Amino acid sequence: MSSNGSDPVVKCSRCKYTGPQSSFPRLANFTYTKHCHDCAKIRKGRGKKNTATTDTSERVRDTRGKDTSGEPMPQLSLAQCLSLLEKHRSDAFELHAQVNIGKLAIPEGKGRTAKTLASAFARSAWDSTGYRWNLRMHRPLTSDSATINSEFYCAQLEGEQTDNKLHEDESKQRARVKMTRYHCNGWLNVTINERKMDEAVIRVSHHIPHPLYNDISIPTEAKKIIETSHNSTPTKIYEALIKQFPAIKITEKQVYRHWSDINKANWRKKDDQVASAAALLAEYDGLAVDVIEIKPEDGLSTIAFSFRDIINDFGVDTQSIAMDSTWKTNAAGYELYAIVAEANGTALPLAFVFTTSSGNLAEGAKTRMLEQVLQAVGKKCPNICFVHSDKDLSEINAAQSVFPDAKHQLCMWHGPRYVKERLAENKLPAHYDPRKAHQRFSFIDPTWAPGVMRRVFDDSEDESDPEDDDNGPKSYTSLPPLFILVQDGVRRPVYPNPPKPQKADLGEFCPAEFRELTLDLYTIHGRLHPEIPINDTDEPYLSADDLYKSAVYDMYFHCWDNDLVQVWAYMWNRWYSPSQWVLWARAPEAAIPRIHTTMIVESLWKHIKHRDLSDFNRPRLDLVTYIIIQNLLPRVQRNLEDLQQSRRMGRGPSLVGWQKDFRMAWTELSKSDSQHRIDRAADWVQNAKNANDREHRLARIAANAGRTAGNYITDLQKWVCSCPAFLYSRFMLCKHLVHYTNEALDNKPLKDLAMFANLRRNHLPPYYRIPGIHGDESAVDSDGPEDMPEIHILGRGISRSQSVSSMARSSVMDSENEVDDFLTTTVSARNSDMEMDEDGSEEFDINSETRDSADRQIRALASDDEDGSNDRVYLSEAELKSIKRNINAVYDTISQTTGMAAPLAKALLPKVNALDKIGKQIRENKRRRKMPRTYKDSTNITLTLD
Structure with missing residues (x-):
């Protein structure tokens, strides 16, 4: 019991009253009773x-x-x-x-x-x-x-x-003053x-x-606002409360707790967060997502799902996907994988995977899990040509197993980053066998390996007693050779197996002065491609094999000349061996992907972590799953609508992010060299860190002004250039291409915003189709004034009681059904009679019975007899734009340089050929017709043309 000086604090023996002893009754002997005044009165009956x-x-x-x-x-x-x-x-x-x-x-x-x-x-x-x-x-x-x-x-x-119960874990007990x-x-x-x-x-x-x-609880008015704003985030709700009630004394954590109590029923289906996340996905399965079934593996727990509408709408158009993983998104410690499609430079997430492993994980279990996920994605995305990832073996192996014909491209940001970090680490490389490298390239010394002295023997030396080279590096040691290999008069010792090097016996892995040049060589080699010329007028284009050999030669002799034997061992093992070269270099594949990195996935992680999960501290796995479905999916759906231009129907198309950047780069590259120097000098004068930095930069600009301009091979038709700027460009762009194009088109690209809105990066040359350089795709067939459309006088032949819109609508619907029946008949016939021509092209034939049936249907559709001579069908502007957009989409699909998948071609080409036949007859009729309509030289299709 606490006390205060000579007046101790005591508790009544009959009730819960506690107070100073002086507040208790006194007896005749001046001692205090053990019960308070109230209890004394009750006891005495007062x-x-x-x-x-x-x-x-x-x-x-x-x-x-x-x-x-x-x-x-x-x-x-x-x-x-x-x-x-x-x-x-x-x-x-x-x-x-x-x-x-x-x-x-x-x-x-x-x-x-x-x-x-x-x-x-x-x-x-x-x-x-x-x-x-x-x-x-x-x-x-x-x-x-x-x-x-x-x-x-x-x-x-x-x-x-109140006696509050503390958390059992002392590290989680709150430090709070009572x-x-x-x-x-x-x-x-x-x-x-x-x-x-x-x-x-x-x-x-x-x-x-x-x-x-001092009351710091949430007021009733604030609770009502939280309840009505439960679809917003706790942070935004808290900011709104502070703005509305400046004197309020609550914290953001209180708002989050109340918000969580209101909303947790939406995602918390079970107490166990993993089971709860699975139950949550089961509720959305078939609606917003498709759950991907994963075969159970010992030591591996996985939850996978795809965005149903996104993968169904864009799956067939998907050509490039990127995959990557991230950590620290949930309290369960699950790793989060994402498979993201590239859509005109924009990221469209297709599927997500939550996974975690324990110590008893079976070998290859993670790869098998990713294979099942990629197989589910591949069913909806049959035209995948490129798969991008970092250097994760499970991702690489799974992608190569599921998409064996696709080019696997390592991220061109992660790759140089790995090399740069490894060159700065002073540790032993993995085992390197120079004999295997020599078998692939004869110029590689079969004896040069870490731990073995680089040495060449000539005929004058004794084979059994080679002397150390006093001028050579002292850190290498030599072992007796198994035999001497004689090549072109030069004798080389060959070892049965390179000795295992010891770190103490070797020097620094890569001295600092060689790191930048090594990294530059690696970066250049990764960007080389057979379709991109080198600056050699005699032989500007090299094959993929020649580029590979040239890259290995450059890196090997760079290491040889600078005694970087450990660096060469690392570069061969991890990057330049045949099995590794095809993973990161562009040269082995004829097509070049639109994206070079996995930044579309990194950008997705940024949005999820900093936009959706920033309000939560270690959220439950089911909450993260709920947020991905409720917050991320609607934004992805809006992005897809923007890409399809359905939101801006009837308006001009908007530029996507990369098109805006492309236009800015084009405008910048359109400037002359002198203007560039002036702008750079002005920028450094204004933004230099200090005077010395300013002088140094200005001196470099002045020195470059006197540099002789290089001569490069520039091909507008293929849209390639041999200059280094084109090789490094994100957009495959350089000033030579821009200047030549502006000159050829009288600077039209600088004024024509529509050109940039219609740009698409191709996988094969020409990498861009510029109107006026590669043909004007917007041009239409025109033979003169007679091709001008006839102006229709609306309203003729329609009774006042008949609605124009209702008549047109019913006519369109009937015509659509009949045309669909006609196309279905045509498709069946063409599918049954599909055969290959001698040159490999597909040839279709329609038998006479099918042709007669089709002619009858077309004649019925096109007839202008008494029963329907005055009935006209008018399409709204929105319907016309939709038809034009869809036809353009079909044309883009069938004209893509990478071709089409067989199932898509089988379904699409018959219908396209049927429409092509109709359009051809209409065009020929319009060109030929000079007199009023007659039956002569008319077909069933052109008979009723105005």
């Missing part, structure tokens, strides 16, 4: 007490703060009672009165009972006194069960604090008879004034 009750604790609570003067109990209104409490809030006070509580308001949604009225009065007393009254109990009197006595105590009363408490004897009793609930007996006491209770 004052009023309930003689029918035998429960000591109830008697104590019933008489706590009771007026024992014998005077009649005052009758007060609710307003008078609360006014008295507010007036004496800074004093020691007691009140025992009968109060009319008929006007006491209770919280919305709660019934008017004795308990709710007592709690409502305690809240009103809190507002009046500034002291918070916490409920201790609601208890009916023993003498009358209809009378409820509600007991409250001051929240700052010493001895009544609130200061006082021996204020603050008690509030509210007694209400349920048969007469307009009146209450109020007994309240508070003997020691102390600082008022």
Whole structure:
């Protein structure tokens, strides 16, 4: 028990009262009793007490703060009672009165009972006194069960604090200073008879004034705002509350907790977060997502799903995908994989995988899991030509297994990063066998390996006693050769197996002065391609094999000349061996992918972590899954609509992100060299870090001004250039191509925004189709003024009671059904009669029976007899634009340089050829017709043309 000087604090032996000993009664011998004044009065029979009750604790609570003067109990209104409490809030006070509580308001949604009225009065007393009254109990009197006595105590009363249970993990226990408490004897009793609930007996006491209770809970008004804004994020809700209630004393964590309590039913299906995430996906399966079934593996837990609408709408058009993983997105510690499609330079997430492994993971389990995911994606995406990833073996092996014909391209950002970091690490390379490298390229020395001295023997030297080269590096050691290999008169020692090097025997892995040049060589080699010329007028184009050999030659002799044997061992093992070269270099594949890195996936992680999950600290796995479906998926759907231009129907197409950057680069490259130097000088004058830096940069600009311009091979038709800028360009762009194009088109690209909106990066040359350089795709066949369309005078032949729109709509619907039947018949016939011509081209034939049937259907559609001579069909502008857009999409698909998948061609080409036949007859008829319409030289299709 705490004490204060010579007046110790003691507790009553009969009730819960605790206070200074001086507040207890004294006996005749001046000693203090063990019970308080109230208990002493009850014991001696003084004052009023309930003689029918035998429960000591109830008697104590019933008489706590009771007026024992014998005077009649005052009758007060609710307003008078609360006014008295507010007036004496800074004093020691007691009140025992009968109060009319008929006007006491209770919280919305709660019934008017004795308990709710007592709690409502305690809240009103809190507002009046500034002291918070916490409920201790609601208890009916023993003498009358209809009378409820509600007991409250001051929240700052010493001895009544709640004993909060601490977390079992000490590291998770909160460091929180306890609130200061006082021996204020603050008690509030509210007694209400349920048969007469307009009146209450109020007994309240508070003997020691102390600082008022500071309420930091969420106000009711704020709770209502949180509940109505539950679809928003906690951070945004908190910012709105602070703006609306500047004096509010709540924290963002409180808002998050209340928001979570309201919304957790949406994602928390089970207590176990992994099982809950699986149950959540089961609810969305077939609606927003498609759950990907994964075969269970020991030591591996996986949850996988795809975006249903995205992969169904864009799967056939998907040619490039990128895959990568990230960590620290959920409290369960699951790694998150994403498979993202490239759509005109924009990221479209297709599938996600949550996975984690334990110590008993079987070998290859992760690869098999990714194979199953990629197989599910491949079913909806049959035309995948490129797969991008970092140097994760499980991703590489899975992709090569599922898409054996696709080019696997390592990220051109991660690759140089790996090399740069490895060159700075001073550790041994992996085992390198120069004999195997020599078998592939004869110029590689079969004896040059880490731990073996580089040495060439000539005929004058003794084979059995080779001497060390005093001028050579001292860190290499030599072992006796197994035999001497004689090549072109040069004798080389050959070892049975290169000795295992020791770190102590070797020098630095790669000295700092060679790292930048090594990295530059690696970067250039990765970007070489047979379709991109080198600056050699005699032989500008090299084959893929020649480029590979040239790259190995450059890197090998760079390492040879600078004694970088460890670097060469690493570069061969990890990058330049045949099995590794095809993974990261562009040269082995005829087509060049549109994207060079996996940044579309990295950008996705940035959005998920910094936009969607930034409001949460280690969220549950089911919550992360819910956020991906509810927050990310709608944005992806909007991006797809923008790409398909469906949102801007009837308006000009908008430029996507890369097209805006391309246009800016084009504008910048259109400047002359002198203008470039002026702009760069002005930029450095304004933004240089200091005077020395400014002078150094300006001196470099001045030196470059006198440099002779290089001569490069530039081919506008193939859209390639041999300059280094083109090789490194993100857009396959350089100033030579830009200047020549501007000159040929009279600077039209600088003014024509539509050219950039219609740009598409091709996988094969020409890598861009520029109107005016590679043909004007927007041009239409024109033979003169006679091809101008006839102007239709609307409204003729339509009765006043007939709606133009309804007639046109029904006519269009009937025509669509009949044309569809015709195309179906044509497709079946062509599929059955499909055969290959001698030159490999597909040839289709329609038998006479099918042709006659088709002619009859076309004649019926095109007839202009009395029954329908005046019926005209008009399409709305939106319908016309939709038809034009879809036809253009079909043309882009069948004209792509990478070809089409066989199933797509089988389904698409018959219909395209049928429409091509109709269009051809219409064009020929329009060119030929000079006289009014007759039956001569007309077909069933052209007979009714205006």
